[in-house]
Amino acid sequence: MILKNAEISPGVGIGPIRFGITKQAVEEILGSPSAPPTSDEEGELAVHYDHLGISLSFYSEYGFRLSWVEIDSTLDPKLWGKRIFDLHIESIKELIESRDYQSRIEDCQGDASGLEDDAYLIMVSERSIDFYFDRGG
Numbered sequence: 001m002i003l004k005n006a007e008i009s010p011g012v013g014i015g016p017i018r019f020g021i022t023k024q025a026v027e028e029i030l031g032s033p034s035a036p037p038t039s040d041e042e043g044e045l046a047v048h049y050d051h052l053g054i055s056l057s058f059y060s061e062y063g064f065r066l067s068w069v070e071i072d073s074t075l076d077p078k079l080w081g082k083r084i085f086d087l088h089i090e091s092i093k094e095l096i097e098s099r100d101y102q103s104r105i106e107d108c109q110g111d112a113s114g115l116e117d118d119a120y121l122i123m124v125s126e127r128s129i130d131f132y133f134d135r136g137g
């Protein structure tokens with residue numbers, strides 16, 4: 001699998017997938033998505049590769065260029081050489097801060113974020129990265 005153990009490069013992409021590329025460029029790298037892309041009234045085009053553990057969004061305001069990526073443990077990705085799905089939430093926060101990025105942990109219980117109630121979110125605003133964890137993680 002082309003993305004297995006891929007390195008996350010904050011602000012750049014993951015493995016060969018780079019922010020700013022087109023849906024067609026993604027398909028040249030990953031092949032056909034799991035299902036036809038979906039779109040919404042806000043101009044987002046979502047493409048899912050469930051078998052690879054990655055979903056990508058292309059926003060109309062950016063010329064339908066790759067703007068957002070969501071991954072799951074299927075990819076077993078790395079962040080600065082560390083396998084992030086092997087790390088506890090506090091260890092990821094420490095890893096982020098070791099690179100001089102500021103981060104904060106939010107408890108999503110009972111909030112209006114749209115995330116599951118039983119979750120935490122590490123936010124790294126200066127690199128537009130969010131790490132979402134259920135309470136078991």
